[in-house]
Amino acid sequence: MTRKLSALALGAALMASTALAATAASAQSVQQTPVSSTIQMIQTQPSLNLAASGEVRVAPDMATVTFGVVTEAPTAQAAMAQNAERMNAVSAALRRAGVAERDIQTSGLNLQAQYDYQENQPPKLRGYQASDRVTVRVMDLTKTGATVDAVVAAGVNQIDGVAFGLKDPSAAENEARRLAVKALQAKAQLYAEALGVQLGGIRSLNEGGGYTPQPPMPMYAMRAGAMAADSTPVSGGELSVKIDVTGVYDIDR
Known part of the structure; x- marks a missing residue:
């Protein structure tokens, strides 16, 4: 009787082992099955x-003129004072020419020491140079030349350029x-x-x-005091x- 029970137990164990092996093989087969995919090209x-x-x-229909006054004097204070005196005269000339205050803008103010240089000698202070740059919009294009002449007569000794605009x-x-x-x-x-x-x-x-x-x-190039008899032509x-x-x-x- 004991031998018969042992044989039955052994057969049951073999059947269980075979079933587990078949289940594992089936699971592995499922995992290895490739997944199909579709790629769509967007044209x-x-x-x-x-x-x-x-x-x-x-x-x-308008012009912009940039000009300046340059003065030199032995001291910085004297150079600035002379420059201010000339610029006041230039401002008065602009008003007489009909240029509005809003169309006048200071575009540069500078003061520099001036030196004389000699070979084998230290620089020697000669004095000071003051410069004041002003940009003016001339809203009546026909008055551009007359405006330039007016400021030169008032003391302007440098004209940087003129630009035309709308x-x-x-x-x-x-x-x-x-x-x-x-x-x-x-x-x-x-x-x-x-x-x-x-x-x-x-x-x-x-x-x-x-x-x-x-x-x-x-x-x-404008020299101080240089002025033509007629209005300066500007085109x-x-x-x-x-x-x-x-x-x-x-x-x-």
Whole structure:
């Protein structure tokens, strides 16, 4: 009886071991089964990325003149006093010429010691130089030459330059914008025709450029007391106002 029970127990153990092995093999088979995946490519709509410009040339209607008074004296106090006296006379001359106070701006004030140099000798103080720079806007372009003559007669002995500009550049900028967009549209249409495709709508539009005030240009060398009998001739010429645009157009196939 005892032998029979032992044989039964051994058979049960073998069956349990076989079942566990089959379960483990099945689990391993499940883990090793590859997972399928799908990658989708996103195709963007073709487009044209183009640039164009619009330029308008207009006559200036104002001028900016930069000038100065330079004085020298044995002492710093004397140099500054002489400079202030001349600048007061220049300010009075500007008012008589019709220049408004808001159009006069001090753009530089300087005081420097002046030395004489000789070989093998230490520098020797000669005195002091005071300079005062003023920037003036002349809102009536026809009075630019007369204004220059007036300040020279009042004591100005240096003229740095004159620049021409626009009081309100918005009209010229808007016209340049219209020309730039028109040129951009024409270029886009030309490319579409050359490619044999249909031009779609514009996706984006960016702007650059615009009116930039002109930097002062050297006018002429002016010596103290030098003045022509007639008003100094000043010609404004033309100014360029340019707008740059870039745009992205869709292409319909």
